[in-house]
Amino acid sequence: MPAAHTIPAGGLRQHGKTLIAVSGRRMAGGAPGPAVMGFLSIEQLASHVSLPAGEFIEAQAQAGASAGGARFRHAMNRLRRFLTRRRQTTAIPDVVQRAASLLPFVGAMHALEHAARLQRNERILIHPSDDGVDLAATQVALTLGAEVFATYADEGKRDALRVLGANHVLPMAGFVDAVLALTHGKGVQVVLNTLDGEPAQKSLLLLTPFGRFVDFNKTFDQWHVLSTHHNIGLHTLDTRTLLDQEPATFQAFLDRAASGLERGIFQPLEPPIFRIEEVDKALEAAHDRNIAIEIGAAETLPALPAKQRESLIRSDGSYLVTGGFGGFGLTLAFWLADRGAKSLVLVGRRGAATPEAEYALDGLKAKGVSVWAAAADVGKEEDVVNLIREIQAKHPPLIGVFHAAGVLDDAMLTDLTLDRLRAVMQPKAMGAWYLHQHTRESPLHCFVLFSSISALIGKPGQGNYVAANAFLDQLAHARRAEGLPGLGLNWGVLAEVGMAARQELDDLLESYGLGSFTRDEAMRMLELAMRGDHAQLGLMNVDWRTWLNVNRAPAVALRYQHLSDDAMPEHGAAIQALKKELQDMDEGVRVGHLVTLLAGLTARIMRLPEENLDPATLLGNLGLDSLMGTELRGNVEAHTGVVLSILDLQGGNMEQLAEKILEGMGYPG
Ligand SMILES: NC(=O)c1ccc[n+]([C@@H]2O[C@H](COP(=O)([O-])OP(=O)(O)OC[C@H]3O[C@@H](n4cnc5c(N)ncnc54)[C@H](OP(=O)(O)O)[C@@H]3O)[C@@H](O)[C@H]2O)c1
Structure with missing residues (x-):
């Protein structure tokens, strides 16, 4: 597992859609070590935070420094060069302040390049936002060669937009008529929306067919959009999710934003700054906007009244892991133990039948975890009922389910008998269903279903497996719709252990573009996925170019x-x-x-x-x-x-x- 480092927060934090740039010192053996910075979600806002190695950047990035991804370091070096050229101090708060001011650019690139795919000569309407995304988007749109129609609500914003070179700077009042007049009634191809209610709807009406409506507000009624405006793409975005789900894209945007600033292509933005004493007020006022919160030296930090970081895994209940002695299952068991779980129920048809499983049980017990190694077939309803009943009778309350039981029996459709279909569907799909039905009374905070990438991209010969996994995906959605926890994970290829590694398929799959990931990487992804708010996520390492070349039909x-x-x-x-x-x-x-x-x-x-x-x-x-x-x-x-x-x-x-x-x-x- 990556080493965790404690960072007493200091410097400046930026909250934008729950994304914060934070600086502090890495704790090494209890003593403050080198200065570092990283990005957190608002839930993690606390006087001290821990980030896994690789999720922060050494502020004094030395050659060969181990912390942080190369791209992050690259971005920071660019930033530092930019600051030095401008004869500004490179003191850490400044570095962090600049880093925080990069976030609007990341948001803007995410919106315009990733979501809207804004093209040269297209017209874009950009509405004002308090967090600077509008100003960043104006700059990004202009570099893409688009024609920018930017609205403003105050004179300060108007002046800023003019300085940045927006093609049309329009007051909010009457913006619809103005855009129609300027475009000879044609409207725009892209709207970057930050508004709600009527102005948002009117902006939607300005879209040309096949237009893209990118919404940072998330209050807009999606169904209304779909029902009234076919051929219009709606994108709701937040930068935190980008960091969680597509860190490489986030880092690439960060790098380009820093490079743009360094080379003078982008003008720097200053997010509004609040004092730490005002943190509650600031967060309330900010809603979802980007803000910056200035915090004093680490030693003088007050206890934050805002939401504390909730620990992901709890010690006050039991976690059930089906397929608990398989490759994923045992990895998960150790991850749960390391995250603070104290009671685990690991299930396989054979129980802890292998030397490896027994060895793992010893290891878990040595960590102070009580483990029940249960032998049960989750594809049989009575086994599931007995399992849950026994947990209720003899163990701490069931608070989490991870369903990772599964088998493979690949066959082309012509060879797929009912028995072979059932062999794969029963443990996975029916097992999930029985767990869903019989844990309704349990106080679950998570219900995680181990599905596969196969259910997203298909694989010849895996009709039964794809169907079983697709069932898991839909069950996660259905549970959420009922207000129950549910997370379906479409895993790619796990290296080292598990069903794919056992078959030594890694090399072959890699040649199709389906790269693998290690156990550590899998658990990092799991943690990010569980911290997010999704019903279903694909966690995979795919080279799409290669995959599409080998899979011509898709x-x-x-x-x-x-x-x-x-x-x-x-x-x-x-x-x-x-x-x-x-x-x-x-x-x-x-x-x-x-x-x-x-x-x-x-x-x-x-x-x-x-x-x-x-x-x-x-x-x-x-x-x-x-x-x-x-x-x-x-x-x-x-x-x-x-x-x-x-x-x-x-x-x-x-x-x-x-x-x-x-x-x-x-x-x-
Ligand atoms: N490994 C990968 O690359 C990968 C990729 C995508 C998705 N997944 C999914 O992740 C899950 C775990 O995969 P893995 O790689 O850890 O597989 P694994 O090593 O084969 O482990 C699966 C475990 O499930 C147990 N099991 C099978 N049928 C069961 C049943 N009816 N009741 C209770 N336990 C049962 C097996 O133990 P017994 O034989 O003792 O029952 C086995 O230990 C699977 O659902 C798989 O589809 C894995």
Whole structure:
């Protein structure tokens, strides 16, 4: 696990959609260490906070300093250069103040680039906000080549917008008519909204078909938008969620904001600053806006009256982990113990049947955790009833459920018998349902369902598994709709332990773009997910470009359109390169070249040494089944652009297939 460091808060904090920049000192062995800064949510606002290593930046970023992501450090170095050039002190509060002032730019880039995908020459209407996002958005929009229509409610804002170069600076009163007049009745393609009520609705009416309405206010009635304005995209945003869910994007924006400031492309913004004594008033006044709260030296900090950081995992009840002796289950058990859980119920059909499970139980007990290693089949309702009854009778109250029981039984649809469907659905889907039904009376604060990326992107041969996981996803939504806790996690590939690692699938999956993550990374993601407020999240490490190249069918689906646009050029380029290679070689060696390519792909999929593959033997006779055939077909298409049928693949040898591919690529046989 990453080491946690305590940071006595000091300097300046910025609260924007619950995002705070905070500075302090890293505690090393009880003594204050180097100055650091990081970003927190409002729930974490407290006199002392702990951040895992990697979630903060050393303010005096030295070469080789271990803390913080490289991008964060990069952003801070840029910021420091910017401050030095302006002959400003690099004292920590200033660095943090500047860092805090980057947040509106992160919000603006998130809104305009990520959500609205604002294009050159498009028109954007930007409404005023107290936190500077409007001023940052004006600057970002102008750098993108858009035409900015910015409204203001006071003269200070008007002047600032003019200085920044907004194309049209309009008073709030009468802005609709003004925009219509200036655009000859056409309106705008994008609205950055911070308003509610009538002005927000009127702004919506200014959108052209296919317009994008980006809402920082979150009070707007989404259904109204959808019902009255088809073809209009609605995006509700907050920067905290971006940091939690897409830290790499957050960091990239932060880096670009710092770079923009350094190079003078962006003008710096100063968020409104409140004194620490005014923190309650400030938060109340701020609602969801960005504000800055100035805090004195760490030693003089008053106890904060605002919400204290709630600990995520509690010690006053029991946590049930189904699949508790599996790869994810044991990782989770240790994570729960490290987070303060005192009573765990780990469940598997066989109980703690392996030496590894017994060893883990000892380790958990050594941490002072009481563990019940239960043998029960969660796919059987009576087992679940007995399990819950026994927890109620003999253990602290059940306060959390993690459903990670599951098995795989992959088969192509034609081989998917009812028994094979049931084998996978029963523990996962029905198990979840029984847990849902029989824990209604328990005071749960979390109900986490371990689903899979397969339910989001599909996988040939996993019809049963996809269906079971899709059920989990929907159950999480349904529970939330009932006011019950529910979180469905579509996990990508866990390395080191668990069902994927056991099958040694990591390399193969990686070659399809499905990278893995470590146990530590998984638990970091779990923590972020549980701290957020989502019904369902995909936690994965996917190289979409590679995945789309191997999975040509989804590449054309609307769902992946924004990814496939990026992926296509490389796909085309790889095939073009192969064509060129073929063109440049003698006719007689082309088939051999393709046989080598095929052998490489086939060996990887069948997990056989390449030299064992005889080019004259039918692939079916080499053991290529229909599941492998589907994978090989995708790979062949990605590399050559030629689509072969599964029958072709199973019924042909590599030499014949190479000839077919050659023909498909336009070389007559
Ligand atoms: N590992 C990954 O990369 C990955 C990726 C996406 C999603 N997931 C999901 O995460 C969950 C955990 O995966 P994992 O990698 O930890 O798998 P794992 O190592 O195979 O563990 C699964 C555990 O579930 C238990 N189990 C199976 N059927 C059960 C039943 N009917 N009742 C009670 N326990 C049962 C098994 O123990 P017994 O045999 O003793 O019953 C096994 O220890 C699964 O639901 C999986 O679909 C995993």
